[in-house]
Each structure stands twice: as C-alpha cells, then as structure tokens.
Amino acid sequence: MIQEIVSGLSIGCIYAMTGFGFVLIYNAVGAVNFAYGEIVMFGGYFGYLAIQSFGWSLGLAFLFSILAMAGLGIFNDYFAYFPMRHRPVVTVIIASIGLSILLRNSALAIWGPDPVKIKSFVGDQLVHIGNVVFPLHQLLIFIVTAFIFVGQVFFFSRTSIGRKLEATAQDQEMAKLMGIKVNRMILLTFVLAACLASIAGFLLAPLWFLEPDVGLYIIVKAFIAIVIGGFGSVYGLMAGGLFLGVTEVLVASHLTSEYKDVISFLILVTVLIVLPQGFFGEKVAEKV
C-alpha cells in the first residue's frame, strides 16, 4: 500500500509539473492551451537532440533545452495567440489544438515514432526505505515539484506581476488602461511556461520516455487534475494531481486495471457535479 501511494504521488507530481505552465498560461490569457502537452514533450526532445545529435552533456543539454524552449514560447505566442488576442477565447483554444497537432506531427517527422529516453540528473539508482523502493529520480521529481509549486504560489499570491497577469486574463483592455504592458506580459508568460515545460520534460523523460504521443497523454491527465483541483488554482492543481496519481495506482492495483481510465473520468465527472468549482476554485459569477 505504501509503495502504491509513493508511486502514485510521484505520478501526481508529474501531472502537476505538466500543469504548472498550463495554469500560468491560463491565468494570463484566460484560455486553455491544448498544445501545452506537446510543449512539454518538446522540452524533453530538445534535450534529447542536444545529447544524441550534438553529443552534449546532460547539463548543457538542459541549458540548450531551456533556450530552445524560450524560442518555442515566443513562437507559441506570436503564432497561436497574438493574432487572435482580440477575438473570442474559443478561437485561441482552437488555435492551440491546431498547434498541438502541428507540434505532435513535427516531433514525429523529426525524431520518428520510437520512444526514447534521456538520462536522469541523479542516475538510475534505486532508493530502498523499508519495503518501499523507488528510483532516486522520483525523489528529484518530488523536490523539484515542491520547489516550483511554492514558487508559483508565491508568484501568484504575493507578487504584483502575478496580479497583473490575472488582470490581463480577465479584461485585457482594462489591463492596458492600468498601464500594464499586456503584450509583453503575455510574451513573458509564454516564455516562462515553455521554460517550465523544459523542466517538466527533463523530469518526465527518464521515467516515461519521449514519444510523439506522450504530450497528448499527459495533458489529458493534467486536465483532469486541474478540473478536480479547480481551474486556475495552483493549490488545486497540486492537490488534483496527487489525488489523481494515487487514485490511479490504487484503482489499478485493487479494483480494476481494465477500466482504470474510465474510473478516472468518472471521478472527474463526479467532482464536477458535486463541486463545480473543484477543490480550490474560486467562484466568479456574473453580477446583475
């Protein structure tokens, strides 16, 4: 049981890691970015590229990935967001679906369909604690996730830049009238989110491998985590991610492995019915 929970928590951390950048973008532009899973995938693939094709060390590869991803963030903004900034969010959401197809298939064309992996920063040792075993890399995942979680909570609740982002997402025109450099803020967000994706990619690749479809897989999981937790809330994402990760493992182990995903989706639907705002979502309604 403890083994299952530990593994579940680490899965949850990966979901949350994927979600952080997603929430960042959501909180800045008020739209779901469906391409974010693929962006995380690219974060990993850029590292793989540097290691495999340029023969660079892991550390250098990571730096390369961060830089390349900053570029991808800029691309994401200027291609799939900026031209549509004055249109209904629906258009932005759909553009992100288009971008996700574009990126997924580009990865397929560039790196082929085979799954690949990159090494972990901490090697592939195992940690034994009592009867529980886990790869050292999972420990790294826990630590990094916790770190970014705290950072992001701080960012949104304590810094004025976080507040400016929220304002931007809620009413861009008004945000401009407040003197917020809206376009720059959004560009910054996309870049930041892409850099986070690079970290997520490096954390994910050693355990879950990189393949062109991996982005789709994790973004769906991250979505469920986000909805369970409450849209836009960093706490919610973290809680939702851990909850989902642990539930999945426990269900597969003790209930049914065949309908494991159906159960995750049912949990999602149930949460939506019982708690439409998720665990941590704030209600923002219309005042008449």
Add this chain to the structure above:
Amino acid sequence: AILFFSTAAFARIDVGVIGSMTSGLALLGQRQINSAILAAEEWNAKGGINGEKTKLAIEDSGKSTTQAMTALDRVLAENVCAILGPIYSFQLFAMFPEINKEGVPLLSTSGTRKLTQMGNRWYFRLYPHDGITKRAYTLFAVEELGCTRPALMCVTTEYGKSGYKIIMDVLKSKGIKPVAVTWHEKSDKDMTGQLERIRRAHPSCIISQAHPPDTAQIIRQQYELGINIPHIASSAASMPTVHKLVGKYMEGVYVEAAAIPNYDPDPKIQAWTKKYVKKFRTRPDSFALLYYDTANFLFNAIKAVGPDRKKIRDWLEKNSYKGLAGRYKFDKEHNGAFFAIIVQYHMKNGKAIPTVVKKYDFTPE
C-alpha cells in the same frame, strides 16, 4: 524519417503499399514501408521484374478506418496488381469487403489470429499469427521454465486481447490457471498498480503481451519494484528501441519473436540489416524483415505469372518461398509463417544481446 520513393517514369508494374506513416501507429508502419521500398529498389536495380520496373503506390493509412479506406481507394485507382497492406487488423478488416469485391491480393505481416479465420480468399498473412507465437512462448514458460503460477499482463488493444485468449487456452490445456491478470492502456506510463496487484498473487513468472513502450515500462518497473521472477515478453521486447528504454533490466528477459534481424548470426540477414540501417537510418524490427520477405514473395509471384491479380493469388496459394527469416507456405486459411523463436537477453557492455534458447516450428504437414 522516411524517404520519398519514386522510380523511373516508365514504370509498368504497379503494386500498392498501405501503411501508417503518421500518428502513433507509424512506429511499425514506417519500418515496413521502408522494407517494401528496399525490395522494390533491389528488383528495379536488377532490371525489374521480367524487364519491367515496379512502381509502388504508397499510401498512408494513418490511424483510422476511414483513412485506410481512402488509402485503399487511391491505391486501387492506380490499378495495382496486388497490395502490401497495413499491419493493423482493424484497418485490414475494414478493407476486406472491398478487397473481395475487387479481387486483389492483399498481403500483410499481422499477428492477429482472427484475420485469417474469416474465409477471405484474397488476404495472405506472412507472419506467425498469435496462435503460433503466443503458443510458443506460453509453452516455453510452462515446459522449459517450469512456471506453474504465471501472471499475465496484457494491453487492452486487440493485440493484447487476442493474445490473452490464446495464452489462456494453452495454459488451460496444461491445467494451469494464471494467478493474476492485469490490463493496461497502450499509452499508460506507470504500471505500479498492476505490478503490485501481481506481487500480492505471488506468481512464479510474468507473461506479458503488449506494445513497445508499455512493454518497456512493464519490464523496467517489474525489476525496479524488486519482483525478481522470470519475465516472458511478447515480440515488442525484441525491438532495439525497447532495449534502450529498459536498460540494464533486460538482463535475463525472455522474448518471443518471429525473427531477430539485428542479432541473427546468419550472414545474409546481417548484410540485409546493414543495408537497411544505412539506407533508412533506423534499425529494422522483425516485422520489417518479414515484410521484406513478403514483398519479395509477391515479386516472385509477379515474375512467375505476370501482374494478373487472380493468377498471383493462385500462385501464392500453391508455392512456397524461402525468405531471409524462414520458409513461407500457406495453409488453407492463408497463414504463411509458422516459425517462432524464443530468445533470452543478456547485458554485454551495456547492450542487450539475444541468444536463441528455443526454436519452435508448427508448420502443418
């Protein structure tokens, strides 16, 4: 990535090739299309079939039935004399009625048992179907490894499900019941839940039936979690890609395969593999090797009877072919390959090297 393929403009013999070049299914599809290209180029370099060049009409069947159907339409529009088909059974099933109506031979390297049980006179399978390979590795587990308490881990796709049935049948014939059975999605990234369930059942070996990435995940996590019992994996685990992912945990793993192109000591296969790698910059898998044999078998047929659909079919039914991987001869259901090997992997200098531990041949006499 794949290369575009075109031959001289005065090509005469049209052969259709349908396979997945996009989406996640491209993992297998691309390699097979490569093989077809390689075979055709070789024939053309030697002056063609009876002096006429072969032209391949290559179409992507993507990941859906609809796409496979339009691919078929496009191939048929080229008036092909035969088709080298996709590996995925759901696409093949969808193509069957058209194939029958049109009367065009369709050859593929799929393992799904049911394909040849539908009485389709135009479809030919040139891969040992699950009934052969699953039987081989289940028998191997029980007879050679003495595993009486097996646990099964299967993927929820048709591949996993039909394999599961055959494994269960073989086990039943031996009077054995698996102590645990788990399922997972092809895209699943973590098997801890399934493996913990298996651990609680105290099995003496694990038989898995899954696709490449999930197989890698299963093997790695099994040993990471310290479940130190033999693992008998399906042919996905013979792929070099999988070895890279699993790393040192490949040590001792048994794998069922139709062929092992990358490590077969046979010099002919070695030469072929080299050529393939050089040309496509990716390693072939067993499907690719057998697809290459399939293409050659077909070209031989065309050579013998010309590009006539019906004659090709009849010729294929009657003749046999000795390819790189083995001998092909069709039974009444049009199954053409009955060989299977079991290999065991050992780690040498960080690489997983297979050694053949048992060969099975179920060719009906």
Add this chain to the structure above:
Amino acid sequence: MVMLRVERIEVFYGNVQALRNIEFEVNQGEIVTLLGANGAGKSTILRTISGLIRPRKGRIIYLEKEISRMSVEDIVSKGISHVPEGRRIFPGLTVYGNLEVATSSWRKRGASIQDELNNVFRLFPKLRERMNQLGWSLSGGEQQMLAIGRGLMSRPKLLLLDEPSLGLAPKLVQSVFETIKTINAQGTTILLVEQNAYAALQIAHRGYVLENGEVVLHGPARDLAANENVRKAYLGG
C-alpha cells in the same frame, strides 16, 4: 497652458461614423466637462484619447506630443488615467488587487502604495471594509467607487472620468464631486463626462456640448448653465 488638444478627429465603428470633426482643448489645471445626450459620442471621445480606439482622421496632442498613434500602455504611462463607462472591475481580483494593479504605470519594485490606498479609503471607507472581497460580488455602487479609486491610484496628470456618479447614493455623489474638486485643486487636470449635468457644470471651468458626434456649443461652465437650450436638454427645465 494647453495640456490636451483634440484636433478634428473622426472616429468610426465599422462603417458607422461616431465622431465628426471633433475639436477641443483642455488646459492644465482645468476641469472640462463634455455634455451630450445618449449616444452623442462622449464615451467615444474618452476612448479615443486613451488610445482604445484609433481616430480615422485628426490628431490628439498631449503635452505637446502627438499621442493618437501611441499604444494604450504608453499613453497611460504618460499620466493619462481613464475611468471608463461601465466600471470594468477585474471580477476575479479582490478590491485590494484591483487597486494595486492600477499602480503598474508608475510603481517601481517594492515601492509603497500606502499613501494612495489611504487616499482612496478616506474617500470611500466602504472599500476598506470590502478589501478582500472579489470584484464581481460588489454592489453596483461599490464597483463604481472601486473604479474611481482605481483611477486615482495611478497618479494621473490628466484624469478622464466617464460618468463617475453613476449609481452612487446621493450622499456619495456629493463627496465624489467634492473629491474631484479637491484633486483638481491639488493639480490634476480633469476631463469629465457626466449625465448629472447640473453638478458637472457646477464644478467645471468650461464645457463642450455634443450632438450626434459634433461639438455644437462650448464656453465657460457658468454660461452653459445659463444657456436656455442647455437647460432644456440636459437640466430638465
């Protein structure tokens, strides 16, 4: 000294012309009011000045620089603050968050905004009570207070107010107008759009009257208040 000069601007919504040849100026230290019936184009003028809409023709000169081609953010950072029609509170930010965000144009890292906050709370004590309530759930009047407060937080040189008294209780209307007078006395120039023409003309120095997107009359506030037509059209008598 002329602070803002609007030179013959024309503004369109799609194919519909909303402003024709509008021309007026605001001097440093003045309160200038724009009067006009529903749909006359008052709000459109303010939106054009703050850069939310681009004029098709004409120029707007602010402190001797043309601003009609600048981005909204740049205009705002030059000290123009626009309190728009319809309040436009950030619904998901708290009252504090709404006020804090408004200091973006001048605030350096870590600078204190306490003085500004106190200023706003002195004017609208109700907002202090509601400090941590989310914007959307405020009552209409509270939202209006917040909108004005937000405008004040940005340390404006020129304040554009679009119907600031809308939806405020009578007692508060008085104090809002008094505040406008006070901040004007402290050096902020004000361009005021008000339906409460009576009050607006009482505190303004000069006024312009708009009809169908054109300036039809202008002059000192006192003269306008005495004008027969103005009385009939806007003062209800």
Add this chain to the structure above:
Amino acid sequence: MNTSGGALIEVEDLGIRFGGLLAVSDVSFHVSEGSIHALIGPNGAGKTTILNMISGIYRPSRGKIIYGGRNIVGLPPYMVTREGIARTFQNIQVFEGLSVLENVMVARHVRTSVNLLSTILKTPKARREEKSIADKAVEALRFVGLADRKDMDAMNLPYGQKRLMEIARALATEPHLLLLDEPSAGMNEAEVLNLVNFINQIREKGITVILIEHNMRLVMKISDRITVLDFGEKIAEGPPEEIQNDPRVIEAYLGTENGYA
C-alpha cells in the same frame, strides 16, 4: 397609503449571508397591488440583493416571499418570471448578437406552448405562435419608443436606450410585478423626466412596480411608498414626504446639503 388593493407581494424577515457578510437581515415590507414602491439606501445596502432574492437568483438564508398568496422562495428565476414577476438589471444585460427585436422576443417565450416537434415540422400552430411572438414584441418596443430600432444589433444601442429595451423586454413577459433596478442610471435629467411618464404609464396598465433608484427627484415624484435600507436592515418606511425628512435617512443616505443632487 394610496391604494388599489391588498398586498401583491409580502417580504417577510428576509435575510441572506455571503460568507461572513450579512448582506440583508430581517427585512420585511409589503407592496400593495397597483402601487409603485421604492427601495432606496446607500450603496451596498442590499437593495439589488433583495431583488435577486425575489427573482430567484439568490436563495435567501431565511425568510419568506409571499407572492399571490404563496411562498415563492426556492423557485428558479424562469419559474418566477412565469408567475408574473419581471425585472431589469442594474448591470445591463443585453443578448449580444441578437437584434433588438429578438432580444424582446426572447422574453415572450415564457408565454408560449408549442412543442419542439411541431416547431421543427412548422405546423400551422407553430407558425401562428411565432407570428404572435413577433407582434407582441414589436408592441412592447413601440411602447418604449424603440420600434424604429428593432433590427439593430442590440449591443450597439447607446446606454440609455439599452435600459429602455430592457424595460420593453421585461414588459413582454406580461408581468404583474415589475422590478426596476436603477432604471435612470446613465440618463440625463431630460431623459429622466421622460422615464417618469413612462413608469406612470406602466402603473396605469395595472402593473405593480418595485423601484430601486438613487435619483431622489424621480423617487419622490412617483413612489407611493418608500422602504429605506442601510447595512442590510430596514431603517425606515413610509410615504415620500415622510422619508424625505426622516433624520436617519438624511444621515445615512441623502446627505445634509443637497448640493449636487
């Protein structure tokens, strides 16, 4: 009390809490049939919240709303409207993308009966009904003087006309009780005079009105009775003359010198 009958709606001990905030507490008042009843009070006093509870948007934490002899607490908004209570909004609510006419037609649906199948099959009955929806909607627009703007996208109406359209929309539901939330906001004095006539005409149609307003001239001119709220509680109630001179009301709401009002 000036009156034409018994109470149409009785609000009893109404209260609602938002988190820690008691937005309305123990408010009671009766509105007699055919009268105009004003609700005034400082910003945030709870006026709109009371309308929201009457129209079913918020569910009160306590208290009763007796309308036509029965307690309507718990009815969803569309049922409340079906019962004959219509309203306008303080924050204007226009159906964007629909024409002015369609905006008003939407409000007629509550009085229709043709089912989905007949609508799809376009039975004669469905056609007749569709026509009557349009006719009644035009009639309501004519009443507020917006008939000539019926084909315009409602979103592009100027602020004041949007308010008029909202009134037309509310009237189109054929209410017995009309709730108006700050109808004069955004209108100048001349337009307010117009509005006064107009509310009087509504009363003449036999419709009872509950009116929230900050424009005291308007309120004093047309209300039969006024209820004053402060911090969610009722602090006074009575006819206009009485309220105007009530020291508590002056202190909390009107202000001492009537300088700018």
Add this chain to the structure above:
Amino acid sequence: MGFTKRQMIVTLICFAAAVVLPIFFRGSRYYMNLFNLAGIFIILTFSLNYIHGYLGLISIGQAGFFAIGAYITAGLTMGLGINYFPALLLASIAAALAGVLLGLPASRIGGHYFVLITLAFGEIVRLIILNWKEVTHGTNGVNNIPPPRLGPLLIESRFAYYYLVLFFIIVTMVVAASVRRSKYGRSMLATKVGELAANVMGINPLSTKLINFGISSFFAGLAGGLYASYIGSISPEAFDVDLSVDILTMTLVGGSGTIPGPVIGATALVFLKEWLRAVKEYYMIIYGAGIVLIMIFMPYGIMGLLRRVRDVISSREVR
C-alpha cells in the same frame, strides 16, 4: 420570417447541383467515396454546429455520439435483424438520450470545463467500446455490416449511397433551419450570451441546453449509423479524439452557427485532407498549421469571409 427570395434561389441551385453531381463522377469510386464521406461529415458537423453555434460551447466528444450511433445501428441490424431504417432511427434516438444524459452534468458548468467533460465523455465511450468485448468485439470491431435495404432496393453501390446521404443531409438542414428561426433557436442564442439574464427572462436554461444537446447528438448518431453501414466495418480506433477535433475544425472552417457553414466546412476539409496526402507524412503538420492559420485569417470561417466580401461589395455599391 423564412427565407429571402435570393437565399431560396441559391439553395435550390445548390440542391440541383448536388443531385446531378455524381452523374459525372459515377465512374470514379475514389471521388464517390469522398463525396459520401463528406456527406456523412456534413451531418456530423451540423451536430456540433448546434452546440458551438447556438450555445457557444466547444465539444471535443462528438466522436462519442457518432460511435454510439454506429454501434447501435450495427448491433440492431446484425444482432436483432431489424431493418436498417428503423434501426437508424433508434440508434439516433439512443445517441440523443446519451447527449441529454451527458448534458445533465455538463449544463451546470461552462466554458473550459465543458471542453474537458466532453473530452472525457468521448474517451469513456471509446474505452467502453474497446473493453466491452462481448458486445462490441473490442478492437476487431464489427465487420460485414450489411448495406441498407429499402424494400426490394439494396443500397449498396457508392452511387446509390450518395442519394441516401443526400436525403439525410436535406433532412438535417431543414431541421437546422427551422430550429434557428424558432423560439428554441432564439432561446439557445440568448442562453449562450447571457445565461442568467435568459433565465430571468423566463427561459429554462437546463431544458434549453438539453434540447440542444439532444438534437446535436441525434444527428451525430444519425451520421454514425450512416457511416457504419457505408464503411461496413467499425472499430474503436475510428472514434478517437482526433475525429472530434476534425469535426470541430470543420465546424469552424465553415463558419459556426450558420446553415451553409457545416456543408462548406466538412466538404472543404474532407477534400483538403485528401489533397494534402501528396505531402505524405508532413500532411498532419500542415493540417495543424492550417487550423491555426484559419483561426488567424478567417475566425468566422468561410461563411464569415463570404459575408465580409459581401459587405465590402455592398458598401461600395452605396458609395
């Protein structure tokens, strides 16, 4: 209300063209196939057109209803031997019921959540089809689905099928047109832009949405039933998220909320996808980029573009 004269004429011309079109392509099985697929996708696109055009919601779960329609039609005709047309009707009704059922939780929430809940729904349907082998035959799918029979007539050839599909397209369009111009359409549009206000105006938001979901999934189910008998073989792979995304793209390319939109969008995309095959494995990349470019340059789809062109021309006439 009703059509203007000009719209009437354009509509008639289009129908006439649609009726004679296949006569020229009769010899090409390939083009006939594409026409038929386009036809089925037109109906499918209409189904999303309701949800997106009238309620402003994005669904990426339409494939789920499509699958329900397909499997139930196949099951009824093959398993119970029911004639195709009643089976098709029953299957569509079943899909409609599923839509209403999904609508119960989904109508309480808006926007982003809705996208995700439909995504979840589509996946649940696919997973159930995949795993419930006894009924759905898992990944093997259902094969040899018989072609429709209309009395003595067996609708087997692609040519004959074309007219069957055309008939249902017309039905779909007629329904769409009468809903748009009815109180139901108006209620939906009002709910889309201001749910609370519509509620206060006497519109029951739940029933309005459920009616919308019901109609929407009815047509998705109908398209599924047509697809099943047309292709003759169905399996879970055909009904994944990508299909739902395709439908969404078609809706938007055409111009959502309009009547000609789905026709244009579905046809354009079916053919575009085919033409892009020339670039082999790069075509999905181009397809993805294409979606983004459409959003950038024609946010209201081809219909929006046509309308803009028309506005420009007519404003020139005025001058």
